[in-house]
Amino acid sequence: MPYFKRLVGKKCYLSPMNPEDAPKYVGWFSDLEVAVNLKTQMNINLLSEREFLEKNLKDGNPIFAIIDLATDKLIGNCGLHDIGWVGRHAEFGILIGEKEYWNKGYGEEATRLILDFGFNIINLHNIFLKVMEFNKRAVRAYEKAGFKQIGRWRKAFQIAGKRYDFILMDILADEYESGYVKNFIKE
Ligand SMILES: CC(C)(COP(=O)(O)OP(=O)(O)OC[C@H]1O[C@@H](n2cnc3c(N)ncnc32)[C@H](O)[C@@H]1OP(=O)(O)O)[C@@H](O)C(=O)NCCC(=O)NCCS
Secondary structure, three states: OOOOOOEEEEOOEEEOHHHHHHHHHHHHHHOOHHHOOOOOOOOOHHHHHHHHHHHHHOOOOOOEEEEOOOOOEEEEEEEEEEEEEOOOOEEEEEEOOOOOHHOOOOOHHHHHHHHHHHHHHHHHHEEEEEEEEHHHHHHHHHHOOOOEEEEEEEEEEEEEEEEEEEEEEEEEEEHHOOOOOOHHHHO
């Protein structure tokens, strides 16, 4: 499957997504150890996932496949959603579905790359996210990439009979130090 080096880090790169990868995504969404951390718990299937991918690609939405740089293996995806073009804000989401890649810095690096895209290519001012309070790995990865905790959306998620808060986090353009895009500007 061809992938394209849109934004490149030391461990991974971000590539346009490919609808042919729909089975991979359905596999990850079906794995509760992965999916318990995601807001979408409704039934996921090949048809809906392929349609989702095709629609997002046709609409040109900034969602990317995360590819391991050393092996060109698809390990996850990340993207900017609900972009407010007037206020210049967006919501960030990420999923690394290949669990053997967890805790190795891929999440932090993919997050930094998409922040670079958001702030330095499409000129956003604020990038926001929400994460379940029990997802400590994600909170740590986001903090390493520069996000700050700004509050809580109280008891807004329920699973296995218990309610949980979302931790709300954001980062501003002037709090982010570009690592990749600025390398291409020769003044
Ligand atoms: C969340 C996710 C993107 C993070 O990516 P990652 O590559 O695993 O993250 P990183 O390796 O960059 O950072 C993880 C950090 O959390 C730490 N960590 C792991 N488990 C932890 C825990 N239970 N408590 C506190 N810290 C923890 C790791 O040690 C690491 O910190 P360190 O580098 O200081 O040692 C990825 O694990 C994932 O996609 N998980 C499943 C789906 C998901 O949760 N998506 C996010 C929904 S908001």
